[in-house]
Amino acid sequence: MRHSARQRALIVAGAALAGLLAGAVPTASAQQAAAAPDIPVANVKQHLADLQSIATANGGNRAHGRAGYRASLDFVKAKLDAAGYTTTIQQFTSSGATGYNLIADWPGGDTSQIVMAGAHLDSVTSGPGINDNGSGSAAVLENALAVARAGYQPDKHLRFAWWGAEELGLVGSRYYVNNLPSAERAKISAYLNFDMIGSPNPGYFVYDDDPAIEKTFKDYFAGLGVPTEIETEGDGRSDHASFKNVGIPVGGLFTGASRTKTSAQVQKWGGTTTSFDRCYHSSCDTTSNINDTALDRNSDAIAHAIWTLSSGTTNPPTGTVFENTADVTIPDYGAAVTSSVNVTGIPGNAPSDLAVGVDIVHTWRGDLVVDLVAPDGTVYNLKPYSSSDSADNVKATYTVNASSETANGTWSLRVQDRARYDTGYINSFKLTFP
Ligand code: DTR
Ligand code: CA
Ligand code: ZN
Ligand code: ZN
DSSP: OOOOHHHHHHHHHHHHHHHHHTTOOOOGGGSOOOOOOOOOHHHHHHHHHHHHHHHHTTTTOOBTTSHHHHHHHHHHHHHHHHHTOEEEEEEEEETTEEEEEEEEEESOSEEEEEEEEEEEOOBOTTSOOIIIIIIHHHHHHHHHHHHHHHTOOOSEEEEEEEESOSTTTSHHHHHHHHTSOHHHHTTEEEEEEESOOOOSSOOOEEOOSSHHHHHHHHHHHHHHTOOOEEOSSOTTTSTHHHHHHTTOOEEEEEOOOSSBOOHHHHHHHOSOSSBSOTTTTSTTOSTTSOOHHHHHHHHHHHHHHHHHHHOTTSOOOSSEEEEEOOOEEEOTTOOOEEEEEEEOSOOSBOOTTEEEEEEEEESSGGGEEEEEEOTTOOEEEEEOOOTTOOOOOEEEEEEEOOTTSBSSEEEEEEEEEOSSSOOEEEEEEEEEEO
16 A cells, blocks of 8 residues: 555655755645646637638538538648647548548657547538537637647646547547557546537536546536536547547536526526527537637636646645555456455545546456455445456446445455456556545
8 A cells, every 4th residue: 555645745745845944946746736727718719710611611511521521620730730739630431431530649748648638520410510519629729729828748648639420429539449559548547528518508517437537627617616517418428438438537528418407507507498509410500609608617627627637746636545556467267356455544434436446457358347345345346247348458437435334444356357268467456535
């Protein structure tokens, strides 16, 4: 078990203080992360106006397989090339037409730890898709340009993406993930997705797939005094799905589509008890179909998340961490094995949102049954056996309601391989107490 994050922070701060007293420079870890810049919403709106013009000049839309899509991609690429990004166009075929993803890497940072932000750039055929999803595309673009303007050099590597053919069924993002070697997938520490973030009758929804990413966004909006809700219909509904399916931590923001805003939500956010976006997938999804305040707030929230999640010098994660990083071989089609941590110093019961970090390297992860075993022997299943899940590795953070368990004691991650031939090992097991 290593020192907890809070203990590490205190140790580093103490050393820094001692160093200061002795005239030394504080170590990087004791410094605060650079603050994210404000993202000028006027710049984001200009990108939307440009995307609108592109659609108008190309048959009225920016849909997969149509001229307006490739023209939109070339527009975004040109701005990124001019700003110093390394850009790549990834080509694929869907429904008989050529599709394109645009990937932009910001030079620098630890390329084994990649923070990625993305948005689908395609629209439906019925209109220019300015909220869906010019809003996400423009906000991600302006954040990438803000990184360049700031000359920001975070500890982690930054990558941005604009996806094709989302409206055909998340095609471009799935193609990207499926063609990314598992060793490259493992380097992505977070994928942030932004699909519809300027709805005219906005709600403020935060994806709840990864606790740390969710908290990053919720903390930002709490700082604005803007209440948020968990995005409940997001699973599988946008480009983060393919990343989540391979165990990459995901998060994102959403301001609502065709669902109706409830009266309780009107109390919370203002607006009307009508749909969040009455022009969803319609020809009226134009530059007039945007709420500037929502677009501004979400653009700034994206910057906060990028700066926070990409800097290794951020404040250590709040909470106390207990981790076991010893490798434990998992016998093929054999007995269960465990990796354990001894929790001490945590008063009372465990929380209802105990974060259980699991890192298992194993081909055909469907073979595995993964459980959390509490000190009193209570078993919490984290991942069931699945004969069809052929993806590799289990790299995920599970949230467990462990509030009925005494916190202190020995907790174990128990793993059993229930099918022949594929093998692997437990790489690490981590519990984070808030
Ligand atoms: N599928 C998206 C719109 C959408 C609907 N529900 C959610 C939840 C989270 C993100 C996006 C969406 C589209 O039409 O592009
Ligand atoms: Ca702003
Ligand atoms: Zn759509
Ligand atoms: Zn969309």
